[in-house]
Amino acid sequence: MSKGEKAAVAGGASLEVTQAVAETMRSAGSHDQRLDAGHVTQAARLAVAAWVQAVDGDDSALTAMAEPEAAHWLMHPVRKNWQVAPGPAVTQIRIWELEAGTDPPQLSLTFQFTGHRQFAGRAAGEETVFAGLLSLALQGTGPSPWRLVSGHVQTLDEFLGYTFTSRQETPGEYAERTGSLEPPQAAGPARRFRLTAGFFEHDVRFGSSVTIEVQREAAPARDEAVRLVWPAVEQETARALGEGDWRPSLSSLNVVELLGG
Secondary structure, three states: OOHHHHHHHHHOEEEEEEEEHHEEEEEOEEEEEEEHHHHHHHHHHHHHHHHHHHHHHHHHHHHHHHHHHHHHHHHHOOOOOOOEOOEEEEEEEEEEEOOOOOOOOOEEEEEEEEEEEEEEEEEOOOOOOEEEEEEEEEOOOOOOEEEEEEEEEEEHHHHHEEEEEEEEHHHHHHHHHHHOOOOOOOOOOEEEEEEEEEEEEEHHHHEEEEEEEEEEEOOHHHHHHHHHHHHHHHHHHHHHHHOOOOOOEEEEEEEEOOOOO
């Protein structure tokens, strides 16, 4: 795949800008076009595309725009025995902070991608979802004024702080749940899913779990599963600890499609 095609991969990923960043780009961009929406989002996409090219063997773009230490740790995750294997597919870029008033101005973004971990030159078989974090500083003028000053990549589970799994119930689990030795019936259009979330309220060292069931045509993805189960997490926290400004965080989230009609 050519450099242009690699840039298009990152360019085709969805790009989200927080409301605070959008407001900063409008106000600061009117005084310095390097901080306007067009230039900031282009800088974000170019930084991600440079990393993709480097993973696939051409580090010229990354070397040109990144501090040496930043480039190293992006390619060699800290305290990991793996690297990202060639062929990552970027799915999402999110610009979450733009500090226009600092010297120099700072830009922070995350990106999600799917790919494989490579151990000692050998790619693992299971596809994994990853997250990357990049920080850029405005250090010049011209077509590429932003410089990549720090960054790292890790699995999405590590980045978010909890594990997420989604699978189908096994026949043995079906028999234990229903007490039936008969094979499960085929599921209809409204399939049933059991969501189990483990969570902690670290301020008081409280931990628990909740389980809900939902009927849907397809399994919920990670973000939607969190939205579905979160009211139950808040309700259980309030039940156990009383009303208060609690801030529980997930430790695990498992989605299991239940067999049977």
